Each structure stands twice: as C-alpha cells, then as structure tokens.
Amino acid sequence: AQKVTQAQTEISVVEKEDVTLDCVYETRDTTYYLFWYKQPPSGELVFLIRRNSFDEQNEISGRYSWNFQKSTSSFNFTITASQVVDSAVYFCALSGAHDYKLSFGAGTTVTVRA
Amino acid sequence: DVKVTQSSRYLVKRTGEKVFLECVQDMDHENMFWYRQDPGLGLRLIYFSYDVKMKEKGDIPEGYSVSREKKERFSLILESASTNQTSMYLCASSFPRGPRNRGQPQHFGDGTRLSIL
Numbered sequence: 001a002q003k004v005t006q007a008q009t010e011i012s013v014v015e016k017e018d019v020t021l022d023c024v025y026e027t028r029d030t031t032y033y034l035f036w037y038k039q040p041p042s043g044e045l046v047f048l049i050r051r052n053s054f055d056e057q058n059e060i061s062g063r064y065s066w067n068f069q070k071s072t073s074s075f076n077f078t079i080t081a082s083q084v085v086d087s088a089v090y091f092c093a094l095s096g097a098h099d100y101k102l103s104f105g106a107g108t109t110v111t112v113r114a
Numbered sequence: 115d116v117k118v119t120q121s122s123r124y125l126v127k128r129t130g131e132k133v134f135l136e137c138v139q140d141m142d143h144e145n146m147f148w149y150r151q152d153p154g155l156g157l158r159l160i161y162f163s164y165d166v167k168m169k170e171k172g173d174i175p176e177g178y179s180v181s182r183e184k185k186e187r188f189s190l191i192l193e194s195a196s197t198n199q200t201s202m203y204l205c206a207s208s209f210p211r212g213p214r215n216r217g218q219p220q221h222f223g224d225g226t227r228l229s230i231l
Binding site: 004006009035037042043044045046052091100101105107 | 123145147154155156157158159162164172202204206208210217219220221222223224225227
C-alpha cells in the first residue's frame, strides 16, 4: 500500500520568510512518482511538480524548490521569500508505475501574513 | 491548457435525495477520478474510470456510484444522500499509464462543495 505523510498541519509565516513543507512517503514499488499540488482558497488543485523515483536531482522553479531524498523517503518543498499569494493548502501525492491512482497526504495549510 | 469543469460549485440537498455531480474534461483524457476532501484527511478516492463504461472502486466507494457513458463526462451519484456525505468533491482527469505517458499528473476541477441537510 502507498502512504503519504505530511506531518505539518498548519504553518504560518510572515511575508519574505522561507517555508519548508515536509513530505514522507511509503511504497513497495521500485518505480513511482511524487507530486506536489497547491490548493488556493478558490478550491482548484493546481499541479506544481512531478518527480520520478529514478531522478533524485533537486529542482528549482522560481521561488519554489524541491528536495527529493530517496534514502529517507522524503520529498520536501521549500518556498523562498514567501508572498501572500502563496497562502494555500499544499498536498504531496504518490503513485506507482502501474497504478492510475494518487495517494494524497493530509495537506499542509500555509498562511503568509503581510 | 486542460480544462476540467464541474457542474456546480455549491450544492445543498436533503437526506435521502439522489444527487448527481457532473464532471466534463476537454483534453480527451482516458482516466477520470472522483475524490472527496475532508479536513485532516486529504483527498480520498471514491471511484475512477479508465475508459468509457469502465469503472473501478477507490478507497471509499460505499454510498456512491458512477457513470461514464462518454469519454469526456464522468458522473458521481449519491444514491441516497446522507449527512456524512457533506464534503468537498473533486473531479480529475489524466492520460493513462503507458510507456509514453508514465507518471502523468492529474488535472482537477474547481470542486463542488456539497451540503446534505
């Protein structure tokens, strides 16, 4: 069975602070895919990034960066110099190579205060 | 851009009613999914479909059914609504698994906030 754990329920920061969201996963598959989604107050889940299990290279996209550590089964997400528009619920998710389904973590609510 | 459209943003129904939630996608995706989202539980898969007229149960199918008569449309049906089905419902679609489509992300609609009174 696949399992994703996001231990942080809520994080509150002041604008321009950095914030790191933790994601730990469990799977028996050797090939799998990890995802991060953002859900702003409007409700729609927005796809941010996909990482496959063979690619441990970290990725940076603007103020967003992701740290994939297979040895610790973690796929953490950092927002640098946070802005009010980053306020949202962020979900980490996992799927196996032969599975259509996504297993989601419980989500982390990020509040960025001006 | 992929567009997944859910028929209602907010819906209020009464216990015992039969409720239909509709979802349409415009990208010719084979896979479609219905999730419910509850605080502290994340998204849980109710049903999914990988082709027209095909469906598979997800993690919490009890009390729900689905219909997929056309590729672009996937309907979620609450046979006899109950108050514990008050939730946010999210529809998603994606390309299928396969050598050319490995690890495709799912694309989500805006969600339907359903209240059962």
